[in-house]
Amino acid sequence: MKRTTLAAIALAVTAGLGLTGCAGAAGPAEPQGQDGKTRLTVSVWNYEGTPEFKALFDAYEAANPKVDIEPVDILADDYPQKVTTMLAGGDTTDVLTMKNVIDYSRYANNGQLQEINSVVDKVGKDNLAGSDAFDINGKYFAAPYRQDFWLLYYNKDLFKAAGIDDPKDLTWEKYTELAKKLSTEAGGKKVYGTYHHIWRSTVQAIAAAQNHADQNSGDYSFMKDQYNTTLDLQKSGATLDFGTAKSQKTSYRTMFESGQAAMMPMGTWYIAGILQAKKDGKTNVNWGLAPLPQKDSNGEVSTFGSPTAFAVNKNASHSDEAKKFIEWAAGEEGAKAISKIGVVPALQNDAITAEYFKLDGMPTDELSKKAFTPDETALEMPVSDKSAATDKVLNQEHDLIMVGERSVTDGLAEMGKRVKSEVLGQ
Amino acid sequence: MTTKTLPPVAPAASRGNRKQARRNTLIGWTFILPNFLGFLAFTLIPVLAAFALSFMEWTSFTAPKWVGLANFQRMLASDTFWVALRNTVAYALGHVPLTMALALLLAMLLNRKLKGIGFFRVAIFFPYITSLVAVAVVWNMLFSPDSGPINQFLHSIGIAEAPGWTSSSDWAMPAVIITSVWRDMGYYMVLYLAGLQAIPNELYEAAEVDGASAWQRFWNVTIPSLRPTTFFVVVMLTVSSFKVFDLIVVMTNGGPGRSTTVLSQLIYQEGIGEGKFGYSSAISLVLFLIVLTVTVLQFKIQQRRER
Numbered sequence: 001m002k003r004t005t006l007a008a009i010a011l012a013v014t015a016g017l018g019l020t021g022c023a024g025a026a027g028p029a030e031p032q033g034q035d036g037k038t039r040l041t042v043s044v045w046n047y048e049g050t051p052e053f054k055a056l057f058d059a060y061e062a063a064n065p066k067v068d069i070e071p072v073d074i075l076a077d078d079y080p081q082k083v084t085t086m087l088a089g090g091d092t093t094d095v096l097t098m099k100n101v102i103d104y105s106r107y108a109n110n111g112q113l114q115e116i117n118s119v120v121d122k123v124g125k126d127n128l129a130g131s132d133a134f135d136i137n138g139k140y141f142a143a144p145y146r147q148d149f150w151l152l153y154y155n156k157d158l159f160k161a162a163g164i165d166d167p168k169d170l171t172w173e174k175y176t177e178l179a180k181k182l183s184t185e186a187g188g189k190k191v192y193g194t195y196h197h198i199w200r201s202t203v204q205a206i207a208a209a210q211n212h213a214d215q216n217s218g219d220y221s222f223m224k225d226q227y228n229t230t231l232d233l234q235k236s237g238a239t240l241d242f243g244t245a246k247s248q249k250t251s252y253r254t255m256f257e258s259g260q261a262a263m264m265p266m267g268t269w270y271i272a273g274i275l276q277a278k279k280d281g282k283t284n285v286n287w288g289l290a291p292l293p294q295k296d297s298n299g300e301v302s303t304f305g306s307p308t309a310f311a312v313n314k315n316a317s318h319s320d321e322a323k324k325f326i327e328w329a330a331g332e333e334g335a336k337a338i339s340k341i342g343v344v345p346a347l348q349n350d351a352i353t354a355e356y357f358k359l360d361g362m363p364t365d366e367l368s369k370k371a372f373t374p375d376e377t378a379l380e381m382p383v384s385d386k387s388a389a390t391d392k393v394l395n396q397e398h399d400l401i402m403v404g405e406r407s408v409t410d411g412l413a414e415m416g417k418r419v420k421s422e423v424l425g426q
Numbered sequence: 427m428t429t430k431t432l433p434p435v436a437p438a439a440s441r442g443n444r445k446q447a448r449r450n451t452l453i454g455w456t457f458i459l460p461n462f463l464g465f466l467a468f469t470l471i472p473v474l475a476a477f478a479l480s481f482m483e484w485t486s487f488t489a490p491k492w493v494g495l496a497n498f499q500r501m502l503a504s505d506t507f508w509v510a511l512r513n514t515v516a517y518a519l520g521h522v523p524l525t526m527a528l529a530l531l532l533a534m535l536l537n538r539k540l541k542g543i544g545f546f547r548v549a550i551f552f553p554y555i556t557s558l559v560a561v562a563v564v565w566n567m568l569f570s571p572d573s574g575p576i577n578q579f580l581h582s583i584g585i586a587e588a589p590g591w592t593s594s595s596d597w598a599m600p601a602v603i604i605t606s607v608w609r610d611m612g613y614y615m616v617l618y619l620a621g622l623q624a625i626p627n628e629l630y631e632a633a634e635v636d637g638a639s640a641w642q643r644f645w646n647v648t649i650p651s652l653r654p655t656t657f658f659v660v661v662m663l664t665v666s667s668f669k670v671f672d673l674i675v676v677m678t679n680g681g682p683g684r685s686t687t688v689l690s691q692l693i694y695q696e697g698i699g700e701g702k703f704g705y706s707s708a709i710s711l712v713l714f715l716i717v718l719t720v721t722v723l724q725f726k727i728q729q730r731r732e733r
Contacts, residue, residue: 081698088486106701110487243593246681247570249563388700399682403593422506 037068040321042095042310043083045076051272052146052343056329059337063328067321087112090315094322098142098309101133102391105383107311113141114312114319119327128330128346130307133379142311143330144346146338148267149305150206151371152290153274158182158191158262166367167263170293172229175263179238182262193238195261196230197252198245200398201304201380202265203230209304209378210295215394216386218420220412225295227401227408234402242402257283265292267305272342275361289368302376307346389423480708485701497708507709509684510692513599514713517688518667520603521610525663526656528611533618534648547619551612558609562676565605566592595685598678602686606673610666614659621655622648657728661721668717689713 044053057069072093074082080103083096087107096113098104107113120140125131129147134140152175154167162182167175179193196202207226208215233239239261240250253270255261257277277283291301310326312319328334332352335345339356353372357364381387394415401411480497484490501507536547553561568576569591580588589597625648633643649656671690674680680687689709697706 084486084701110485112487241572243571243590244573247566247574247592249566392695392699396681396683400595403590403595403682405595405682418505422504 037066038318038321039068039070040095040318040325041070041072041093042325043072043074043086043093043097045074045079045097045099047071047073049076051341052338055337055341055343056145056334059333060325060328063333064324067325069325083107087313091313092315092317093313094316094318095325096311096313098311100306100308100381101379101383102381102387104134104142104309104311105136105385105387108136108141109385112314114314114316115139115141116143116312116323116326119143119323119330122327123330123347127349129348129377130305130346130379133307133383134309136383142309143326144307144309145326145330145334146308146343147305147346147348147377148269148308148344149374149377150265150267150292150303151374152263152265152292153256153270154263154288154290155256155259155261156286156288158259162262166288166365167290167293168367169297169299170290171297172225172293172295175293176229176233176238179233179263180236183236183238191259192240192255192261194233194263194265195252195255196233196239196265198242198250198402200395203227203402204394204398205304205378205380206265206292209376210302212378214382216382216384216390216419216423218416218424220415220419223412224408227412231402231404231408246399253277256287257285259285268344271344271362275342275359278361288363288365289371291371291374300376301374302378303374304378304380306380309346386423390419393418393422476707477711479704480711482704484703486703490704493704497705498712500705501708501712506684506687506692510687510689513684513686514668514670514688514690516599517603517606517670518664520600521606521667521670522660522663524603524607525610525614526659528607529614529659530618530652532611532615533622534644536615537619537622547616550615553609553611554613556609558672559676561605561609562673565601565608566677569601592678593682595682598682598686602674602677605677606670609673610663614663617655617659618652621652625651653728653731657724661724664720664724665717668713668720 042053042057044050047053053071057071061067061069079099083103084106086093087096096107098107117140120128120131120134120143123143125140128144130144131140134142134144152167152170156166159166159182162184164178164181167178170178175194182191182193184191203226204215204223207213207223211222213222230239234241240255244250252264252266253273256264256266257274271289274283274285274287278285292303294301310329312322312326316322330346332347335347335352336355338345339352340359342356342359342362344356345352353369356362356372357369362368381391397406397411397415397418400406400414401408406414479490481492481494482490483493483496532550536543536550568574571577571588571590571593574591576591577588589600591597591601629647629651630643633647638646669690670688671694674686674688674691675694678686680691690713693706693710693713695706696702696709
């Protein structure tokens with residue numbers, strides 16, 4: 001008797017577990033909440049630490065009281081993997097944020113996103129920086145609302161102390177010269193002329209943008225000058241050594257905010273970070289912006305960047321509302337909402353730039369404003385199904401060149417050889 | 427006549443026994459059922475599915491496509507696979523013997539009655555229960571080529587050309603091995619300590635009476651008596667060495683270049699990173715077969731020794 005009872009309990013527990021497991025997978029979200037509001041779900045990463053999302057959602061809800069936006073918060077590092085898993089499982093989240101164009105091309109080419117040409121047309125693709133990246137044979141499956149690009153941050157106080165003018169019209173040659181002049185060591189405190197972060201883009205994407213070259217091509221001789229410049233800076237002690245930066249996991253923010261580096265090529269996303277750090281009293285760095293140093297001295301500024309975009313899920317519960325939201329977010333209203341917190345919107349016009357420079361704590365000099373209007377912004381990495389695999393090889397070989405294990409020539413040759421055999425299948 | 431007839435009770439009894447046995451088995455099954463269902467759903471079926479996937483191409487969006495041995499052909503032709511395999515073996519060859527030797531040494535040192543011995547045992551066990559990410563980050567700082575304490579110490583004792591550790595492709599693997607040995611030796615020390623304490627004292631006394639030196643006692647009493655413990659330690663260490671992932675990801679992320687890329691990391695990169703689930707399943711099948719072969723070999727050797 002007792003045994004049967006025990007067995008019955010065991011069975012009941014098991015069945016119970018199974019049932020709750022089933023109950024966990026709820027059906028499609030209800031079209032309307034209890035208060036008559038539409039619940040629009042948007043996938044985001046690190047909601048607390050990425051204030052642009054809250055800024056956009058709050059502003060949209062204020063303008064559209066009938067919509068209630070619910071962020072689906074995902075860990076930033078796991079974002080692409082998590083979204084892939086969600087989509088493969090038929091998730092019904094309405095709006096999907098495209099963190100980078102490589103993932104975008106994967107989702108779009110696998111038919112996971114809805115075509116939204118009408119939205120892009122309404123906002124006007126000519127005004128949307130970076131919209132070309134989302135063009136797949138004339139079809140758009142996402143609209144960019146944010147466009148980051150690279151420029152040069154510099155420490156005005158360190159420049160003044162060294163008696164050097166603001167870094168106007170820099171070529172890489174002049175920049176190297178300045179960096180060496182600005183490097184000092186006084187009282188045990190080392191100040192570097194510049195800081196190049198360990199990412200491969202700091203060398204490779206700059207070289208690709210300014211030489212109009214393709215990082216998926218398998219021929220990397222175009223990177224030679226840029227590597228030589230960077231290695232020269234490192235050898236002369238004008239920037240922190242790559243090996244140290246990597247093993248110490250050096251934070252580029254600390255390097256600049258604590259005045260350990262007089263210059264730093266970096267993306268515009270850091271503006272919001274630096275404004276916040278100053279507001280919180282974590283730094284008192286007197287900073288300015290300048291255009292990225294150039295290969296030629298013809299006055300043209302070319303840099304690279306990457307757009308962030310919103311897309312509509314193929315399985316969205318509220319497709320129409322999702323499209324409306326994207327049209328708003330990529331448009332003038334959305335641009336204003338994120339400008340207010342120092343994020344660079346994809347929609348660019350004089351009014352928005354003016355608004356942007358009105359931000360509390362932004363430098364107001366002409367050079368900083370000029371830095372904001374580069375002549376040409378190339379994509380950080382081309383949109384292609386090969387990009388993820390190429391990226392891995394380029395990263396590994398970048399390491400070896402930067403720690404000095406391979407000469408620039410050998411490293412670039414190896415890069416080409418590996419990309420050709422492992423990625424392009426030649 | 428009576429001897430020829432079988433007692434009629436026997437078959438009935440055996441039938442009853444069998445019934446009882448089946449009942450017992452069934453009840454046993456119901457006890458493990460809840461746990462087994464979880465194991466089935468989250469371990470066994472995924473593992474079998476991964477084996478099947480290694481013969482398919484699957485990006486997770488569309489239905490898997492049967493490609494036969496294509497994944498394996500690609501793998502054997504891939505330079506990176508061989509680099510990762512070599513690195514995994516190199517890691518195991520460094521990690522297994524070093525951890526074993528140090529764990530045994532520490533266990534012998536700490537296997538005595540001494541005031542405060544508990545403190546030392548805990549101190550040596552501590553790295554094992556420390557967060558692995560913290561361990562990796564701190565060791566990375568210690569190994570820093572210019573400002574790290576290790577190289578500063580090496581400079582101070584007159585070594586001018588100190589190794590570049592994690593920033594050099596020749597020294598990155600030794601750096602990872604040193605860190606993992608430091609972390610793991612405490613755990614295996616505890617296992618050895620238990621083994622040492624199970625050796626009867628009479629054996630040592632008898633050896634001493636026979637005039638055996640300390641070295642002879644170690645070699646002829648301690649080592650043979652520890653054989654079952656050593657076997658367990660070797661198997662566990664080998665399996666964990668081939669599976670190494672987290673420490674390497676945090677310390678070097680496979681770099682510089684590919685100098686510390688190991689198989690399990692390659693599986694992650696190809697599968698989760700690039701969405702080539704078929705290909706990464708093929709690599710994981712190979713890793714499984716390697717670990718299986720090594721473990722079976724170890725069992726065989728152990729069996730022969732015991733005979």
